[in-house]
Amino acid sequence: MFKNLTFSNKLLYGVLTVLILTSIITTYLIYNKAFEATKTTSEKYMIELAHKNALEIKGDIEKSVVLIKTFSSTLETALKEDFIYSKPELVSLMSSVLEKNPYIVGVWLYLEPNTFYENNPSMAGRYSHDENGRFSPYVLKNNGSLDLMWQYPVLKANSWILEPMRTGKEFISEPYKFVVDGENVLNTTVSIPLFNNNEIVGVVGIDISLESIVKKISKLKLLNNGYGYILTAEGTVIAHPDEEYHGKKLIELEKNEITKKILENIKNKKELFFDNTSTYTNKSSYNYLDTFTIANSGVNWGFGLSVPNEEYLNDAFTIKNFSIIASCISTILIALVLYYFTKILNSKLTIIQSGLNSFFDFLNKKTKNPKNIEISNNDEFGKMALNINNNIENISSNIQKESLLLDDVKKVLSSVNHGYIDKKITLSSNSDTLNELKNLINNMLKNLENFVGNDINKLSEILEEYSSNNFTLQLNEKTSGKLGNKIISMNDMINKMLQQNQLDGKTLEQSSYQLNNNVKILTQNALKQISFLEQTTDSINQISENIRDSSSKSTQMFNISSCTKDSAIKGKKLAFQTANSMDEINEKVSAINESISIIDQIAFQTNILSLNAAVEAATAGEAGKGFAVVAQEVRNLANRSAEAAKEISKLVQSATVQTNEGKIISDSMIEGFNDLENNVVETNKLIDSVTNAAKDQENKINEISQIINELNRFTNENTKVANKTSDIASQTKKISSKIVENVQKNNFNGKEI
Template sequence: MKNLSIKAKLLLIVISSIVIVSVIILIESNIALYKTSDKITNEFEQQAFKAKEEELKSYVQIAYKTVEAFYKRAQENPENTLEYKQAAVKAIEAIRYGKDGYYWINDSHPNMIMHAIKPALNGTDLSENKDPNGVYVFKEMIKATSDGDNEGLVRYVWPKPGFEKPQPKFSYVIKFEPWDWIIGTGAYVDNITTSINEMKSSTEEEIFETMITNIIIIFIIMIILAFVMLVIAKKSIFDPLEKFQNGLLSFFKYLNKEQNNIDLLDDSSKDEIGTMSKEVNQNIKKTQTLIEEDSVLIDDVKRVVAEVKAGYLDKKITKTTQNEALKELQIIFNEMLEIMERNVHNDINELNKVLVSFKNRDFREKIQTPKGEVAKTLNELCEIINKMLLDSLQNGNTMNENAETLRNNVEQLSVSSNEQAASLEETAAALEEITGTITNTSENIAQMANYTQELSNSVKTGQELAGQTTSAMEDINSQTQLIAEAITVIDQIAFQTNILSLNAAVEAATAGEAGKGFAVVAQEVRNLANRSADAAKEIKTIVENATLKANSGKEISQKMIEGYQTINTKVQETNTLIVDITTASKEQSTGIAQINDAVAQLDKATQENAHIASNTSDIANQTSQMAINIVQEANKSEFLNKNSVKIKKHEKTTTIKKEKETSVLKKENKEKKVEVIKANNTENDDEWETF
């Protein structure tokens, strides 16, 4: 060094410094390039994997929303839950995206519920399914969905057609908790790894070539162009590399939404950095265009979703993009809206308005121009409900009026039955008096047998007594005529009761199901009326026999008057006649006893009629209350033609009132006849006592 000149030393120092600095710069630049390349490559790899994860997540969320829609329908119709599950499985099975994208569904066991391209796996146990690295794939999926988010990414390797070794694959899964379904889809990421490896290899080769070139240039011209090389190196290498790095970092910030604009790289130089900058700028512009189109499409989707939330299903996504996945999503979303509009209605608010009206029991509201099946069906349901409520109100009013008519008729029947019972009691009293009269007659005839010896000395008295006997027989005949008239009244009452039971049966048939019990009661009333008519006929026959006997006694008495002229010579014949009279009196007593029994049976039947009338009145009251409840329930709702409901009219019978008037008249006549009988009996008793 001492033998060297200062210039040489300076030159040597400069050259050494340049060499050292050049070597250091070269080394540092290469290290910086490698670090930058590794950093960019790693960030690019992470971004690519993250983008793939987000892409898979968006696809799975589409399937999740589809299942969620079917679940909401199942919540509205719980009895059809199984059908909605099957429909959801079929819908997910039919969805495809990209070239070969598909879905599968398994549960937490794990068992395969549905595999879109391998149906043979459906229903199989997947707990032991693992990849070549020993990763239990479906168990990892269960773990990924067990955290609070119920979703996650699963990484594993899986055989890929066309490759000898298993390739890396991503699967994104989301758990649908209500049905214990894990919905997933997957995609191979070997193309990303291959691209990154190729990028790393290409970058390392370019960096190595640049390093060799720089070394050669530095060693050739390091002395002559040391300062120039330093300036050129600074301007042509370090500055462009720094700009390249800053540009890439700015691009990644744009991708990460950290800034809204992109600063393009300086591609004015013709070296490798300039070429790389041009390529990167082209990709940056293309990526920016895609991101902007995607953003516009997403904003349009948000707009349509907001319209759908507001209840309008006739909106469509009009924006488009070059992103195939988002374009397919746009088509699927528009088709889904068309199907919903066709099946439901274009405006959900109109449906809600009608349903709220139904909730408030107002069934007059309709959808004016129904476009969906649900809207049309809802209008048909509205018509059916209006008709049903209208019929209920009309039937309730009619039933109420019929029940009121029936109750009035039953009350009149009860009054008639009571009057009939009173008439029978009076008839029984009259019969008892007649029985007493006949008994007295029998006793007197017995006395006549004892006084036969005195008849010869008492011819005149005997003639008067015979006249009295004839008068008594005429009284008996009059009494039997009264009994016959009473029997006729009873027979008419039985006939009118039969007619009333027929009217009650008609009213019961008009009442329908509610009148079945009353129809049975009406039949029993009819049977009792028939029995009363039969008993009245029997009594009439007995009375006719008694009349014949009374006439016979009258004839005998007449013969007694004629025979008194020769009574002294025909005492024996008189005794014989007295015996005949005694026999006839006994037969009359027997007949009257039979009449008493028949009257007792009629009285019992009348009491039963009154009891049945009381039960029928209770049934009529229950029917009336039932009709009132139906009308009140129908009036709680508002429906079409409600105020135009008319009651079905029916003809009302006035037979009972006529029967009541006839019964009252006959009762008055009967009372008069009973008084006559009592008076006659009194006179007869006095005559017998005188005799």
């Protein structure tokens, strides 16, 4: 659709598009800049306001901390100087603290046993004494008057007592609701440890009403619907426009991620900007949270401000709307101006277009004369029309000359088309390009004439004859050009080549016939050689088998001889063992002979003793008769022992003789086994020599067999080569015959019939 529009309309739409885009971008930039500036200004204001209120709240709480520290210092000084206040004086001092500070609703004192005052059991349970009679007073505001709690109210289990005693520094409790003057209001307790000689002996504390802070912050207004609030690090809401929030945990009221982030920033004492939807106004709001630490307690509170986006960005929205309206008005005005001038531009462009269309019709041969552009104004369009008309006249004149030149070119190219290249272009025009083209064509024709001659038809006829294998025709060297002269040279070369091919073909034909016959003889001889080699191989294999059999039998003989040698060695060892045994027997026999000699001597002495005993018995008469009988028996035993010793001696002598004979026989056997062993060694050497010789023969025979196998393989390969050579010779013969046949098909100078 955009392509079919006129230039003026395209220009109008293009300018309007650019204008609208520029207005949109400008409006966006102005709004963005205004938004950032407004946001920055609002942030600065919120930071200043939050800091101001946070400092005021911090100052109010820290006044109480300073006050309780002063009260504690007074008591510590009294302890140090051993000055003891009376109980009414102490209560009066505590009451004065309440009277001078309207935001303090209670003052209390916790003392360790027997500190300041001795325990008084008689006061147990009365006048702020505990069950053990310890005095720990608590003065409280109540409906405009000051009351001393009669029953003991201060319990050590409370965190505002335990924490100061544990940490040794001031403690601020989490806000809690407490009835003051008949109303349930938020309170917080500030307590600090009481020291005596660097030991904690008690805790001093005050109860602070947060009602004034709550009212002040709850009434705080930021723009129309913005508000402030106070939170503790534990999430307790101290102040908020909605009273239902007071004393409650924020995490219970708003369970989301931003709540966790708020509490985390208060604990870490970091400020925070964030966006959320306020549950109080139900509007998208921008928030700032400032944090502060109360005294040296380490307790952090946060003061926050929340304002709806539509209010704190009100100036930015106003600037945005103004920018949009101003942009729309300026765009409409510029569009009207553009439309008026575009209409004028369109009418003049239509006139110029009509004149150019007439000129283009002339160029396309639709009309004979072009029309001039009729614009008489002296503006840019009038000057452009005059310039176009002058150029049209000049172009028309040049076109006529160029037409004549082109006709001359057609004639020359027609002559070239018929194969005649000696014609040239003679006419010229005002166009440098056409004149240059004319010169280029003439130079091309001249170069072409020098290259192919003045008549291409003659050249074509000669080439057709050559393609028909007729090389007998010749060109004229003077009129044929460089290409014709090259063809003449080529014709001479082809004639000589064909003559040589004819001669080479016949020679090759004769040589291939002789080669074929020689290859046949070579093949027959190779076949005979193969037959002889096979017979030789069979004979060598038989010899090799006989040698292997002889070698095997020699090995068997060597094994038998080795067994005989082993047996002889074993026999020799047994003979040595027998001789040694004989020597041992002789030694034993000698020992027996010595023992028999001793026995014989003992028998002889026993016989003498028995005779002496018999004599003594006879001398004794009747008393020695029994002893005589014993002596006779002893003599008999001695005689039998002597006879037995003689018999054993004879047997031992006989055994000694036989043992000596056995030793002689054993020595003879040892000599025989030595001779047998030497003979077996000599036999083994001979068998080993025969076996080695057989192995050498076998190796030689194997080498001969391998050589014959190689010869057989070479002979087979030669046979194959001979067969291939025969095939090649046959193929060469066919090729040579084909060459001669092909040469005979050509007609050339010097051809042999």
